[in-house]
Amino acid sequence: MIEAAGLTKRYGAKTAVHDLTFEVRPGHVTGFLGPNGSGKSTTMRMIVGLDRPTSGTVTVGGRPFRQTPNAPRKVGALLDAQAVHGGRSARNHLLSLAQLSGIPASRVEEVLDVVGLRDVAGKRSKGFSLGMGQRLGIAAALLGDPQVLLFDEPVNGLDPEGIYWVRTLMKRLAAEGRTVLVSSHLMSEMAVTADHLLVIGRGRLLADMSVREFISRNSADFARVRVADDAAGRTGELAAAVAEAGGRALKEPDGALRVTGIDLPRISDLAHKADIRLWELSPHHASLEEAYMRLTQDVVDYRSTDDELAGFTPPEDEAHPLDTAPGPPEVPEVPAQGWYAPPPPGQAPPQTRSRP
């Protein structure tokens, strides 16, 4: 169990972590999420005693890490996979860590097998790929067979097989009753790996709840509806019928409607009553990525702006004239990531913009 109470870290005028209070419980994979610079690494560094809190406390198994006897056998961490003496072989790197912590050398061979580096264990780690370096870092975290494990971006640089392996490993470690805290920016991966989430933004706790609850609290399911004859203004008619029935319809960039507030059979009935043919009527369940983007959109520090080169391409409106009839408003903020609706029969898929 990891327990933080009022945990705060300031670097000069910058408050990297602000008054965090949370528990990370054993038996679960807890995902640690937050935009770049939100304080995840700083928090993890304080958990393992590499940074001192400015105020507040954080304990592992009831004690601050630095006061934990035999700490490397109780807590394992992958914080910076690059922090390896490149001139040493993977085996020697692990052997030196094992020696420092009183861990038998035979354990080194075990973890080399677990992470799949046995064949390259005699090679200098400076020749390792990003993914191999990650595997070596994970091996080091597992060395003491600890009950508490912290992984900062463990899938960074791993290939799909490696990502799958990390996912399975995290779940297995949690199923064995260990405490597993893992940070990642890969939302699709977190959605299938973590049971619980801690989400921070600008150093403050934004959410501490199960993945399921997080998605349902921070997103809304909706129906996508596309009418057969959009050009005849029928989309607007259907949107009006939806509004009259107490629902809400917003127009998506591809001309479909995003309907909330009424269920699919009701939408179908409304369309039928108005003699509007539909090409699509599908439920949309929000993803973790959408829920996360919605929650954190106000606390993102590093956001890209439009690429100036985009000015050299023809404006999208010219390439794809939009329906000029007054219709429902276009869907704003939350991108429908991961969603792809096939075009109606006989209609080409929408063109994507290409640079000259």
Ligand SMILES: Nc1ncnc2c1ncn2[C@@H]1O[C@H](COP(=O)(O)OP(=O)(O)OP(=O)(O)O)[C@@H](O)[C@H]1O
């Ligand atoms: N040693 C330091 N000195 C000064 N500022 C620091 C230091 N370490 C971190 N910070 C600042 O603290 C804030 C939090 O950084 P941190 O690395 O913890 O964020 P993060 O959530 O891990 O980011 P990322 O997702 O990009 O890894 C950032 O603004 C960072 O610039």
